[in-house]
Amino acid sequence: MTALTALLVRDMRLAVRVGGGALIGVLFFLIVVTIVPFAIGPDLALLAQIGPAILWLGALLASLLALDRLIGADYEDGSLDLILTARVPLELAVAVKALAHWLTTGLPLVAAAPLLGLLLNLDPTATGAVALTLAAGTPALTFIGLVGAALTVALRRGGLLLAVLILPLTIPVLIFGVAASNAAVVGPVPFGPPFTILCALTLISAVIGPIAAAAALRHGLD
Amino acid sequence: MRLGASDLACSRGGREVFSGLRFELSAGEALVITGANGAGKSSLLRLIAGLLQPTGGTLLLDGGDTDLTLGEQVHYLGHQDALKPSLTVAENLAFWVQFLGGSQAAMAPALATIGLAGIAALPAAYLSAGQRRRLSIARLIAVKRPIWLLDEPTAALDTEAQATLAGLMAEHLSEGGLIVAATHGPIGLEPAAELKLGGRS
Numbered sequence: 001m002t003a004l005t006a007l008l009v010r011d012m013r014l015a016v017r018v019g020g021g022a023l024i025g026v027l028f029f030l031i032v033v034t035i036v037p038f039a040i041g042p043d044l045a046l047l048a049q050i051g052p053a054i055l056w057l058g059a060l061l062a063s064l065l066a067l068d069r070l071i072g073a074d075y076e077d078g079s080l081d082l083i084l085t086a087r088v089p090l091e092l093a094v095a096v097k098a099l100a101h102w103l104t105t106g107l108p109l110v111a112a113a114p115l116l117g118l119l120l121n122l123d124p125t126a127t128g129a130v131a132l133t134l135a136a137g138t139p140a141l142t143f144i145g146l147v148g149a150a151l152t153v154a155l156r157r158g159g160l161l162l163a164v165l166i167l168p169l170t171i172p173v174l175i176f177g178v179a180a181s182n183a184a185v186v187g188p189v190p191f192g193p194p195f196t197i198l199c200a201l202t203l204i205s206a207v208i209g210p211i212a213a214a215a216a217l218r219h220g221l222d
Numbered sequence: 223m224r225l226g227a228s229d230l231a232c233s234r235g236g237r238e239v240f241s242g243l244r245f246e247l248s249a250g251e252a253l254v255i256t257g258a259n260g261a262g263k264s265s266l267l268r269l270i271a272g273l274l275q276p277t278g279g280t281l282l283l284d285g286g287d288t289d290l291t292l293g294e295q296v297h298y299l300g301h302q303d304a305l306k307p308s309l310t311v312a313e314n315l316a317f318w319v320q321f322l323g324g325s326q327a328a329m330a331p332a333l334a335t336i337g338l339a340g341i342a343a344l345p346a347a348y349l350s351a352g353q354r355r356r357l358s359i360a361r362l363i364a365v366k367r368p369i370w371l372l373d374e375p376t377a378a379l380d381t382e383a384q385a386t387l388a389g390l391m392a393e394h395l396s397e398g399g400l401i402v403a404a405t406h407g408p409i410g411l412e413p414a415a416e417l418k419l420g421g422r423s
Contacts, residue, residue, distance in 0.1 A: 006320035010309070023234045078302025081273055086322050103319035221273055 003088045004096045011100035014073075022065050022104040026112050033116045042113040044121045051120035052130045052181035056174055058116075059134055063141045064166065068159035070101050070149040071217070080153075080217070090217060095210035098146045106138040125129045129184030129191065132196060137177040140202040143209030144169050150213035154220055173201050223249040223285040223368060225270075225292075225400055231278035232265050239265050239292070241278065245417050249285075249368075252391070252401040252411045257419030263404035266419070267371045270402060271298040286368065296369040297362045301377075304352040308349035314346050315360055324365030326405055332364035338387060351378040359383075364391060370394060372403040384410065 015022040036054050037047060071094070074080040083093050113134050117127035148166040152158030180194035224246065231241035239262035247253050255263045268274040270281060270371050272293025305314050312333070319329055333339045336356045341349075349357065355378050362370060370391070376384050388410025391401055403409060 003321045003323060006317055010306075010313075010317045010321075013313070014306055067411060076302075078304040079306075080298055081268075081271070081300055081302070082299055082304050082318065082322070083269055085293050085296060085298055086272060087290060088321070213387070221275070 003086060004092060007083075007088075007093060007096050008100050011097055012104055015100070015104035021069065022108065023098070025062040025065050025105045026108045028065055029058045029109055029112055030116065032058040032061060037119065038209060045141050048121045048123070048126070050187075051122045052126060052133075053118065053178045053211075054120060055113055055116060055130050056134070056137075056181070059113070059138060059168060060141060060167075060174060061145070062109055063138060063145065064163050066101070066105050067145040067149050067166070068152070068162050070097060070146060071153045071213075072149065072158070075153045084221075086216075087104060090214040091210045094146060094150065094213045095206070098209065098213075101146075102139050102142040106142055107131050109138060110135045123185075126181065126185040129181045133177045133180045133195065136195065136202060137173050137198050140173045140198075140205045141170055143202075143205040144173070146209045147212045147216065150216040150220075153217065173198065176201065223283070223398065223400065225369065225402075226282045226284070227270075227279065228274055228282075229279035230266075230269070230281065232262060232269055232274065233277045234265060234274075238277075240419055243279070243417075243419075245415070247400050247402070247415070249398040249400065250395050252395060252403065252414035252419055254409070254411055254414045255402065255404040255417045255419060259421035263419060264373050267298070267300075267373050267402060267404055270369075272296070273294050283369075292369075295367055296371050297367045299358055299362065299367070299370070299372045299375055303358045304350075305346045305354055305357060308345060310343050310345050311349070311357055312342040312416055314357060315364060318361045319364045322361070322365045322367075328364040332360040335363060335390070336360045337383065341417070352380055352383065353393055355379055356383055359387060359390070362394075368399050370399065370401045370403075371403075372401065372409075374405060375403060376405070376407070376409050 033054060040046060074083065084090065110131055113131045114127045117130060131160045145166050148162045152162045153160060175197040176194045180191055180198055183189045183194055226246040228244050230243040232239045245253060255266060257263055265274060269276055272291060281292060286295050315329055315333065319326065333342055336359055338356055338360065375387060379387065391411055393399060401411065403411060
């Protein structure tokens with residue numbers, strides 16, 4: 001097993017063990033989406049109309065929850081020091097950590113979305129569109145969050161600052177994620193263009209995120 | 223292999239910790255860093271490991287692997303043990319062995335040497351401070367690296383483990399390794415060159 005696979009396996013194992021918090025995000029997603037119908041009232045047409053946006057907002061907020069542990073846990077117990085002395089580029093190491101984070105916190109959100117679509121009176125097409133856009137877009141949220149996690153790693157209780165730093169940067173992902181979902185349901189624009197832009201945002205952040213996060217970690221060494 | 227520093231300076235938080243520091247260390251030699259609390263012992267080790275940038279001077283390694291940076295050829299044993307409480311002893315060690323580029327086969331002997339073979343399946347959350355330290359030391363022997371940077375290596379270790387560590391250090395030196403250790407008391411590295419930080423020497 002190579003060094004990077006070992007890191008991937010370790011991070012995923014940590015996430016599903018005691019205190020790992022892999023399921024916290026899904027539970028939060030569930031509760032956010034569940035309380036929306038109570039706030040809006042029993043207007044099924046309205047729920048179906050704003051459903052994709054609610055699912056996306058819920059997923060966005062849920063994906064923020066565990067971000068401060070993404071690098072913070074390794075910083076606090078000294079693992080980050082050893083990761084820096086490994087013969088693996090730091091950029092790749094943090095990219096793998098982000099991948100493990102997405103597999104354990106982002107992917108469950110994608111899997112839960114169709115179920116939650118039922119609560120919002122979404123028809124199968126809309127549910128499928130939302131799940132597809134979440135699958136394409138949540139990696140971008142993780143990779144953008146990676147930069148915030150690296151910037152706030154040395155701060156005690158940096159979690160809230162992290163959310164404030166990250167949320168504005170996730171707006172394009174949110175816009176195109178919801179736009180693509182809506183396009184699949186009501187039109188008039190086709191599903192393709194906003195979805196392609198969403199995929200592009202994910203690819204861009206998958207490149208820039210690890211490089212920026214590694215630079216932030218190196219700069220913050222002290 | 224030779225590790226040397228000339229005019230090395232370090233500052234933390236805007237305060238100069240030390241400056242004009244020089245030392246030289248050849249293969250098979252150990253350097254013991256002593257000094258009062260806050261004299262910069264840990265900072266010096268972190269500097270050598272590449273975890274801190276010097277504010278002046280240079281660190282040079284002669285005869286190491288030229289494809290690797292200095293930091294990639296050191297074992298850094300810091301105050302923190304870099305263990306995950308929810309992973310078992312064996313899983314913790316296995317991860318670092320794989321990630322730092324060691325061989326899986328060296329794991330079991332390392333655990334046996336350091337006296338942790340009996341609790342390999344125990345989650346690290348249940349380890350005592352001394353056992354956590356032992357597990358960190360197991361990393362040093364399971365993955366071969368020429369330079370050991372040890373920060374208070376005997377802290378929390380019982381006398382038996384201290385003797386084991388002294389034996390491991392002697393073995394590492396006899397194989398041509400280098401050791402830089404920060405310590406307050408004797409750690410079984412004598413005779414070794416001593417670098418006293420703090421009092422302008």
